[in-house]
Amino acid sequence: MTDTIPRTSSVQDAIETRRSIRRFVQEPLDQSDLREILRLASLAPSANNVQPWRFAVVQNPTLQADLQAASYNQLQVTNAPAVIMLYADMEDVLASAEETLHPNMADEEKRTRAQRLRSSFEPQSVAERAAWANAQANIALGYLLIAARGLGYDTVPMLGFEPEKVRALLGLPEHVQITAIVPLGRRAEEGFPHHRHSVQRLTTFY
Ligand SMILES: Cc1cc2nc3c(=O)[nH]c(=O)nc-3n(C[C@H](O)[C@H](O)[C@H](O)COP(=O)(O)O)c2cc1C
Known part of the structure; x- marks a missing residue:
């Protein structure tokens, strides 16, 4: 299949x-x-390289039907062969901060930097740092x-869903923010x- 998809x-x-x-070829x-x-996607940059994004990939018609019901019945959720849930988990980032530090860094330095990151987010509420993530x-x-x-596939990003219902369906903790x-x-x-604004409409050149 891969060879026939124009990239x-x-x-x-x-x-x-x-x-x-919103309508896809019906094939796995x-x-x-x-x-x-x-x-x-995971090569994207992030502040302090924290990489707070996580993916939940659904390729299961029954679960997709439930997700569609939690997405104001938007038909593309069941029409697509796969649905990627992109979410941010800042609590996981803080709990595992050492993992995002460069492997060549000495252990002592890693511990110090990870602790510094945790301390910098401590004053924020869970909701505030979820929004940042x-x-x-x-x-x-x-x-x-x-x-x-680029690989010849198509998507539609969606914010039209009820986050509590989606979190419950995927068994995700309350603190995660579905992007x-x-x-x-x-x-x-x-x-x-x-159909987009012109660059001129959007930009001020100094
Ligand atoms: C953050 C975000 C949320 C969106 N939510 C929905 C959605 O819930 N349902 C939908 O059909 N399209 C959704 N869209 C698609 C937009 O309607 C679409 O990107 C926009 O009209 C521009 O069209 P284009 O993506 O074809 O260039 C969303 C797009 C973005 C970026």
């Missing part, structure tokens, strides 16, 4: 041809492509959408042409 030739091409797609997803998309996870969301397109639900597959529709 984009450049980042520019991936960005130009990405559109929100190539699992090595799926892993590659997740790997590329969610902002970082949105960078990975952008990477995910472009990586998928987006992302149905993923090959497009069976063209989507809408881009």
Whole structure:
């Protein structure tokens, strides 16, 4: 299957041809492509390299039907061969801070830096630092959408869902912040042409 999927030739091409797609070709997803998309998304940068994004991948029609019900019945949730739940888990980041430090760093230095990171977030509430982590996870969301397109796949990022219901369905703890639900597959529709502000409208040059 992989060999027949046209990939984009450049980042520019991936960005130009990405559109929100809500109807997908009905076929299972190539699992090595799926892993590659997740790997590329996880190359996103984050403050202090904390990498607070986590992925829950659903390829199960029954669970997808439940997720669709928790997403205001948006049909793309069951139409896609896979649904990626991208969420931020700052509590996991703090509990395992040593893991995100460079492997060449000495153990003592790792402990000191990890402790410094924990201390810097201590004054914040769990909700405040979840919001901070969610902002970082949105960078990975952008990477995910472009990586998928680059490998010849399509997506629609979604915020139209009830987070408590989605968390319950996936058994995720209350402290995690769901960044987006992302149905993923090959497009069976063209989507809408881009309609965007001009650079001039958006930018002030000094
Ligand atoms: C954070 C975010 C949340 C979105 N939520 C939904 C959603 O719940 N359902 C949906 O059909 N589209 C959703 N969209 C898709 C937008 O409608 C779409 O990106 C926008 O209209 C621009 O179209 P394009 O993606 O085709 O360029 C969302 C997009 C983003 C970035």
